[in-house]
Amino acid sequence: MRFNYLVDTGAWKSVEESRVASIEEMQVWDGLSDARITFNANEANIGHNNGQAPHMATMTENLNLQRALLRSLDASGVAEIIDNTKVSRIEKDTRNGGWPLVHTSNGEVLRARLLVGADGPNSPVRSYAGIESYGWAYDTRAIVATLNHAPRLAGLQKQSKTAYQRFLPTGPIAFLPLSPTSSSLVWSTKPTLAAALTATDPQALVHMINAAFRLPEVSIRYLHRFVLDEKQQMSSDALLEEIRWRERAHVIDQHSVFSSHAFDGIGIPPSDAEMLPPLVTSIQPGSVASFPLRLSHADSYIGEGEHGSRTALLGDAAHTIHPLAGQGLNMGLADAQALAECIQSAVLVGGDIGSRTALLPYARARYFENHKLLSATDKLHKLYSSTFSPVVWVRSVGLEVVNELDTLKAAIMMTAGSSSSVQKQRFDASSWATAARSVELAGSAWRAATSVGKTVEGVLAAGLSNLLTSSGRR
């Protein structure tokens, strides 16, 4: 849905397509029990709008998207961008109606009818408006990097359009494809470990990433201690040696997908190769960074009363979220869309876009939506940080059960960032069904009615076959 917004505004046209990957499948598994859930857009038949193949999410680098947005702003000709300039302070125009005055580092003073705070987690606009925010820091930092790896073998394997995420007790590690030979990493882990990993030799980080997707949790815990203890003189070779030793101890075959020995391209790759991300070979220089994770939610998205009038917050300035569900950008884009719609409808009736009355619909549209996601993500984080075995058992059984329920999985995929085409289809179907009552459209209505019938059948059949297969297994 958010993706469609970018398409509708025309910003997507300026995106570098070769650095865009649509994700068709997602593999998520539990680091302790290996319980696994697979989301597949092809199976659920979602996201195939605008002539695209079914997909559940679209990945691209931040820079690519930012450049596209800047270009489309330039092309629109209505926005003026003041670059290489910082906001030095914001104050209230006390003499003249309390409009915000933004002082910039080049000495200009801008008097704002509406000051939109899209200025990140430490938003100066939020502090100007006196909006409190609540939340807590997770004892976690996220490491991000762009990874290089060999492409999947043409002819034998599909090019990877699969995202992988393994939930370790220290936090989830995610592997998101960008192109056939590069992917993006988001690894949430303990701050001490994150510091050691980002400071170390990049090749050692490569080994640690590969191991984090492959080794049993007990060995990963050991490796973490190893990294922390030896960070002064740890060499990547010593680390690899240690990993190989642990593989032998776990009886991992050299040709298995779980091995750190790169598949050399001769012969047939392991049959389960697509259960795991490809082995990372190197890290793009300068792409490693880490940032602290926090849950926070502003008490209000629009400034209240005398002090905060004519301000609105969106994106990270309004809320920060754990990246495990990959919803941060989606939420920000949804905020931007809602605020833009709100401003547009105010302009159409001659409203003052900085007024509380004009902005209230924005807060009403977004606050509760964001709150639901923030809280669901927070609960997931807590659920998966546990190593207490009953909790592990319950979450694993839950995951496996959900994995068997195709309709529920489709619903999850739709909310987690895929396009709204399925909803649109459903709407079309029902509107056609209504039209069926009119005589003129009897012919097409018949077609619509049968297609609705088929969908219902399909759902039933899928449910039944799942029941049968699962009872068969027992």
Added chain:
Amino acid sequence: MQTLLRLSRPLLCIARSLPRVAFARSAKLSTASVAASSVNQEEIQFFSRLSSQWWDESGEFGLLHKMNPVRVQFVKNKIFETVHDDGFEEIAEREKNGKILDGLDVLDVGCGGGLLSESLARLGANTLGVDASASNITIASLHAAQDPALCRTSALGNVPLQYRNAAAEELVEEPKRFDVVCSMEVIEHVDNPAAFLRSCAELVKVSYELNSPGGHLFLSTVSRTPLAYFLTILAAEKLLQLVEPGTHTFSKYVKPAELIEFFQKPLGAAGRPWISHVYDGMPVRQEAEVRGMAYLPWKGAWTLAPRGAFGSTECNYLFWVRKPLSSRV
């Protein structure tokens, strides 16, 4: 009791549609001429006391702020429709969203703090806001002065928004006439609604062009029904005290049928009636229209009821009527 009150609070907010100017006593809209001014001094004092709160959007006038977009939308829609009906489809389509009010002379009678006037001025209308309370005009002018978009003088030397402390009757004496006259939430506060309506009607421009009727008159008020009494007076003023007690006077409320009846009679010796036909108590769409409006607490916004929706005009409603061709009132 506390909970009960809190629960019923949103529903009763409907009652907060507040008035702007003040003026007579009789609720019957007689066409017999009354020379006296329609300004009611008590009402003027009442709203002058509240004037500082006009622009506190979460305060006393919060519901009026929220009502404003619906009123403006109604004004825009009706003007769009008439431009279309007059055969200027292209102009209408082109300016549907943007500038349908551009360049029109608009008068806001009983402008209060200027909520409606500012919106109309932003849409491009040459707006004059008048109010019988001097303190309202002070507040309105001060507020508009803060907004550069409203004080900018155009190339022709026009200021998009001006305010004057005057009653409708004083303007009638002057030669200036307007394409659009609005008087929102005012008529239920005037002393002689018939005289007041006649003044407003007089201020609407006459068209001398062939086949093109004259200007528009927009009103909004509260109907004199048990529901309106319950919501606007019993609940809002007496039980919940959301609104200053004394804001509304039930007997001054005006029913849509009374407005329609008023405009069915000729407004002057030689004039034509503004509404020529009535079907089922309702005028034809090209001559006049009554639309109900209701506050939906679960959406936090007012909504314009569909044309002819059952019971929709039992409380707050909007009224539009157009000066007929060659009427000299």
